[in-house]
Amino acid sequence: MSREDVLVSADWAEQHLGQDGIVFVEVDEDTSAYDKGHIAGAVKLDWRTELQDPVRRDFVDKAGFEALLSAKGIGNDDTVVLYGGNNHWFAAYAYWYFKLYGHQDVKLLDGGRKKWELDSRELTEDATQRPATQYRAKDQDTSIRAFRDEVVAAIGQQNLVDVRSPDEFAGRLFAPAHLPQEAAQRAGHIPTAVNVPWSKAANEDGTFKSDDELRALYTEAGLDPAKDTIAYCRIGERSSHSWFALHELLGEPNVKNYDGSWTEYGSLVGVPVEKSS
Amino acid sequence: MCGAPVQDEALDQTLPSNVDPATASIIQGRVVRDGEPVAAAYVRLLDRTGEFTAEVVSSATGVFRFYASPGRWTVRALAPGAAGSADLDAGVGFTEARVEGA
Numbered sequence: 001m002s003r004e005d006v007l008v009s010a011d012w013a014e015q016h017l018g019q020d021g022i023v024f025v026e027v028d029e030d031t032s033a034y035d036k037g038h039i040a041g042a043v044k045l046d047w048r049t050e051l052q053d054p055v056r057r058d059f060v061d062k063a064g065f066e067a068l069l070s071a072k073g074i075g076n077d078d079t080v081v082l083y084g085g086n087n088h089w090f091a092a093y094a095y096w097y098f099k100l101y102g103h104q105d106v107k108l109l110d111g112g113r114k115k116w117e118l119d120s121r122e123l124t125e126d127a128t129q130r131p132a133t134q135y136r137a138k139d140q141d142t143s144i145r146a147f148r149d150e151v152v153a154a155i156g157q158q159n160l161v162d163v164r165s166p167d168e169f170a171g172r173l174f175a176p177a178h179l180p181q182e183a184a185q186r187a188g189h190i191p192t193a194v195n196v197p198w199s200k201a202a203n204e205d206g207t208f209k210s211d212d213e214l215r216a217l218y219t220e221a222g223l224d225p226a227k228d229t230i231a232y233c234r235i236g237e238r239s240s241h242s243w244f245a246l247h248e249l250l251g252e253p254n255v256k257n258y259d260g261s262w263t264e265y266g267s268l269v270g271v272p273v274e275k276s277s
Numbered sequence: 278m279c280g281a282p283v284q285d286e287a288l289d290q291t292l293p294s295n296v297d298p299a300t301a302s303i304i305q306g307r308v309v310r311d312g313e314p315v316a317a318a319y320v321r322l323l324d325r326t327g328e329f330t331a332e333v334v335s336s337a338t339g340v341f342r343f344y345a346s347p348g349r350w351t352v353r354a355l356a357p358g359a360a361g362s363a364d365l366d367a368g369v370g371f372t373e374a375r376v377e378g379a
Contacts, residue, residue, distance in 0.1 A: 030334070064320040087332060114319055120357045165330045167346065176305075177322050177331035199329035204355065 006248045008081060008107050010116055011088070017041060023130070025072075026113070027094040029086040029237075033113065037126045038248065039083065039121030043072050043130060047090045047237075051097060057264075065137045073130025076104070083109035083116070087206050087223045092241040095248075096257055098152040100145060101136025108244065114206040129185060131218050146256035147262055151190065152271055159229040160193035161221075163242040164262065168234070169195040171275035172267075175234055183234065184266025188275040190232070196221045198238040214245050225252070232258040232265070290341060290371060296344060302367045305342040306374035307335075308354045314339025315356050320376070323351040352376055 008016075015070055016022050024042035026034045033042040044056030045051065053060055060068065069274055074080060080098060084091035091112055098106045109116075116123070146154075154160055167173040173188035189195070200209055200217055208214070223229060229246060231239040248254040258265075265271065288305055290351030292298060304322065308315040320341040321332040325348060335341050336355070343352075345367055353362040354376045 085334070117317065118319070118355060120356050165324065166326065166328055167324055167330060172346050173330075175344075177345040178333045197328055 003211060005270055006107055007110050008108050010119060010121060013081060013083075014111050014121065015037070015218040016081075021077065022081060023072075023074050024083065024109075025074070025094070027082060027084040027090045028113070029084075029090050033085050035125070037125055038117070038128075040122065040124045040126065040194055041128055042083075042102055042264060043074070043128050045072070045094060047093060051094070057233070057260075059097065059100075061188055061205060062101065062120060062137045062139065065247070066135045068143040069135035069137070070133050074135060075133040076136055079105045079107065080197045081109055083112045085113040087114065088112040089198075089237040091246045096144065096243055098239040100140050102141060110173045111205055111207040112166050118205055126194045140207050143157045143254075144243070144256055146232075148257040148258075148268065149256050150256075151230055151232070151260075151265065153228050154228075155272065156192045157192060157227070159227050160190050161218075161223065161229060161239075161240050161242060161246075162193040163198040163231055163232045163233050164189075165199075166195060167198055167277070168194075168262070172246050174251045176208070183263045185264045188266070188273040189262075190265060190272045193232075194221050194223070196223075196242065198233065198241045201242055208249060214250055218246065218250070220265075228254040230256045235259070236261045237262045288373065298370050300369060302338045302345045302347050302369055302372070303342065304345050304350060304352065304365065304367050304374060305340065306352065306363075306376065307339040308341065308355075308356070308361070308376045309339060310359065310378060315354070320352060320355045323353060325349040326363075327351070342374040354377045354378075 024039050026038050026042045027045045027047050031046045082094050109247050114246040162169050169189045174183050174187050231242045233239040239257050243257040246252045310316045315371050316337045318335040322328050322330045322343045333341050351364050352374050361376050363374050363376045365374050
């Protein structure tokens with residue numbers, strides 16, 4: 001797999017708007033962003049109401065994902081191009097989520113909404129209509145999803161990459177600073193985790209850094225290429241971004257995203273937690 | 278853009294119910310270019326080492342807000358064809374910032 005298979009430029013996107021077999025999908029943290037203007041022909045996915053189980057803390061199940069994509073008019077053979085705001089945290093999360101349910105051809109729009117807007121490219125408020133499909137998902141590919149017990153077992157054994165900001169890693173903040181400081185019972189990080197903030201993988205305009213820059217970043221942070229890797233953040237979206245850099249761009253074979261992340265780990269009873277000064 | 282320059286009217290100090298201004302550190306302000314507020318600018322909060330901490334999009338009146346901790350911060354704003362930044366020292370409670378040029 002090469003970079004071109006998983007990441008497309010804004011120019012590529014403009015040239016492929018409206019093309020059969022390519023579906024643009026917007027996923028934002030601010031779920032009202034799409035309604036104020038989106039890429040022509042794009043459909044909206046609401047990560048909070050459509051990708052999460054409404055009762056339990058988990059994803060919608062396979063049947064739910066099938067129903068969702070069918071209703072959105074996305075077919076199994078379609079190329080799905082994901083983009084969003086907030087530095088692509090939630091578009092990367094949706095990318096990982098589509099891969100979890102086995103969608104074959106998914107790509108991220110490099111730079112997402114941010115680069116699109118900074119380039120002053122066109123957005124529309126026109127509604128998108130797509131005929132329903134009969135989408136069939138695969139069983140979850142848990143080779144890319146980590147759960148809490150394997151995270152605890154990975155302490156000192158695997159590469160644990162905490163991709164939150166240094167202040168969250170140190171335990172000075174509980175959450176990104178645009179959110180009220182809430183969530184986990186304890187602040188800090190998982191012992192033996194290295195802190196490689198997700199933002200180091202991206203340029204200021206939201207595009208991903210080059211493969212050489214990314215490789216140097218994770219090597220200098222001390223990731224052992226001989227070991228498996230688990231990435232985590234607060235709720236699993238920023239770590240999807242870093243998972244994308246490690247697994248999809250650099251082609252590291254055994255990288256999992258821990259979507260429970262700090263809001264789960266930092267509330268577990270009895271597990272070790274470290275803080276730094 | 279025509280019209281009178283925006284006045285620096287007081288920013289809203291209404292907080293979510295789970296934020297206590299007696300303990301929280303709230304950084305808020307406005308992005309301004311040539312005296313006019315800049316809407317839909319990408320505003321990021323960088324920590325004392327210059328590392329990214331958070332990003333928001335400025336409101337229709339150029340306003341942004343972060344929930345941080347006391348310390349030295351930089352607010353940096355990006356808009357099509359322009360950028361600007363401001364350094365500040367935040368304490369507990371509200372700290373106001375004004376970013377020019379974005």
